[in-house]
Amino acid sequence: GQQVMQIPQYQHVQEGEDFTTYCNSSTTLSNIQWYKQRPGGHPVFLIQLVKSGEVKKQKRLTFQFGEAKKNSSLHITATQTTDVGTYFCAGVGFQKLVFGTGTRLLVSP
């Protein structure tokens, strides 16, 4: 079945540093979604990417979808302590999502 992997599994940065998480699928994706889960919380939708090579920005967050639609990345510029949490990508399949393993981000002030 479809597998979605993310790297790194964990990253600890100082506030103000940049952060990137990478998502790789074993199969071509139709769309990809990104979610954020705060510690002790539940996943919250951030964005969906649909087109090959698509780049979308949300303030300090930049999302990219690869040309082959098999990989994606999330880049955070100048991290803040409010960025702490686990970031998941999810491949969109028929009626369901396949979630990546997640990248846990810790930001020290």
Added chain:
Amino acid sequence: NAGVTQTPKFQVLKTGQSMTLQCAQDMNHNSMYWYRQDPGMGLRLIYYSASEGTTDKGEVPNGYNVSRLNKREFSLRLESAAPSQTSVYFCASRAIGRNNEQFFGPGTRLTVL
């Protein structure tokens, strides 16, 4: 709107006990989902219901059953709990629209001793 609600928030069971996790959504979504989350393994789909009256297995259905009671409610049952089912369980529902995003409940933290 309450969004997606789950009960209970916490539960401790002994091996072999049964229980039902309840989930309800008030957003008129057709599709609902049950996931389990274990450290380092992300979210794994247990069962889903694409519409009222239908249910389908996900990635890890063994040891679980589900009921789509009506459009609002989707319950998950553990008939004979095992320690391997210790996990955080999330229910979600899906919007049909521009993003098709899933909305998650607050989760149930289950420990099986």
